[in-house]
Structures are given as C-alpha cells and as structure tokens.
Amino acid sequence: MGEVWRPHVTVAAVIEREGHFLFVEEETEFGVRLNQPAGHLEPGESLVDAVTRETLEETRLRFVPNAVVGVYQWTRPDGALTYLRFAFSGKVTGEEPGRALDEGILRTLWLSPEEVEAAGREGRLRSPMVLSCVRDWREGRRYSLDLIRHLAG
Numbered sequence: 308m309g310e311v312w313r314p315h316v317t318v319a320a321v322i323e324r325e326g327h328f329l330f331v332e333e334e335t336e337f338g339v340r341l342n343q344p345a346g347h348l349e350p351g352e353s354l355v356d357a358v359t360r361e362t363l364e365e366t367r368l369r370f371v372p373n374a375v376v377g378v379y380q381w382t383r384p385d386g387a388l389t390y391l392r393f394a395f396s397g398k399v400t401g402e403e404p405g406r407a408l409d410e411g412i413l414r415t416l417w418l419s420p421e422e423v424e425a426a427g428r429e430g431r432l433r434s435p436m437v438l439s440c441v442r443d444w445r446e447g448r449r450y451s452l453d454l455i456r457h458l459a460g
Contacts, residue, residue, distance in 0.1 A: 314380070314389040318358035319345035319436070321376050321396045321444045322368075327417035328441055329399075331365050334411045335433065341418070341426050342433035343440060344370070345392070346409075353457035358395045364409045372397035374449035379436040394440040396449060420445060 320343055322329040330341050346361035348354060355372050362370035372395035379392040408415075418426070420441065427438040 312389075314391040316348040317345055317390055317392045318348060318354055318361055319343040319392055319394045319440060320358050320362045320370050320372070321394050321440050322362075322370065322399060323396075323444065324399075324417060327419050328423060328444075329366065329368075330416050330418050330423075332413045332416060333365075333433070334413065339413065339431075340433040341423075341431050342437055343394070344368075345433075351459075353459075354393050354455055355395070355452065355457070358393070363403065363406070365412050366415045367403045367406045367408065368399045368415075369401040369403070370397055371400050372452060375452060375454050376440055376448055376450075377443045379439055381434055381436050383434075390434065390436065392436050392440075393455070394436075394443075395452075396444060 329344065331344055332339060332341055344362040344365040348357045358372055359370055362368055374396045376394040376396050379394065380389065382389040423438060423441050426432050432438055
C-alpha cells in the first residue's frame with residue numbers, strides 16, 4: 308500500500324479596516340511575497356485557535372474570528388504541494404507591541420483592494436488563494452463559525 312496523500316492545512320485571517328486589508332510581507336523560498344496573516348494548523352489545535360495564534364505571531368495583533376470567508380484548495384504549479392486553506396474574517400481586539408514577529412515576516416501593511424489586485428498581477432502574492440480570499444470578502448461571503456466543528460479528544 309502506498310503513502311497516503313495529505314494536503315497542507317492552513318488558516319488565514321482576512322482583516323479589513325477603513326477599506327484596506329491587513330497583509331504581511333514575508334520571505335519565502337520564491338522571494339519576498341505578500342500574504343494575509345496565515346499559517347499551518349498544529350496538532351490538536353482547532354482551526355479558530357490556529358488563525359488566532361497565527362495572526363498574533365505574524366502581526367502582533369489579537370484577532371477574534373467571527374465568520375468563515377471560504378475554504379480554498381490549491382496545488383502549486385510544480386505539483387509538489389497542495390494547500391487546503393480555511394479563511395476567517397473577524398475583528399482586531401488589541402495589540403502586543405513588544406512581541407517579536409515570526410521568523411521570515413518582514414513587516415505588516417494595509418493594502419487597498421486595488422493594491423492587492425496589482426500585487427496579484429505582478430506575481431507578488433504568496434498564492435492565488437490570497438486574492439480569492441479578498442475578492443470573496445468584498446463580495447460579502449461570510450459563513451457562520453458553526454460550520455466548523457472541532458471535536459477534541
């Protein structure tokens with residue numbers, strides 16, 4: 308029996324403030340790219356806890372999810388990895404200014420929808436999922452957090 312294929316499960320925070328979206332600029336194996344605060348699900352962690360943790364680690368901001376924006380599946384063009392992304396919207400409730408940013412995160416920035424679209428055309432986004440999340444949020448896609456059930460134990 309062969310090895311079981313498994314996608315990389317990730318989470319992302321889609322955070323809008325005054326018409327701009329929160330992004331991180333990060334070092335990747337393909338150079339500097341833009342992404343929402345995002346990262347991998349850790350063992351035993353709920354998706355909601357993961358997006359809260361990743362947002363804090365990458366931006367110093369405390370994030371409380373209030374809706375699911377969408378679920379996205381993408382395979383890299385080289386076929387090496389497939390990602391399954393759960394994107395959440397929510398509110399920023401505070402900041403931890405003295406906290407160090409995650410390794411590889413260069414800075415946080417707020418981008419207009421036009422700037423995000425331009426970054427997509429220029430190949431500066433981490434993946435096509437990034438732009439899809441922003442577009443879906445702008446189209447009003449929000450699903451109840453009840454959609455996701457974490458069964459511990």
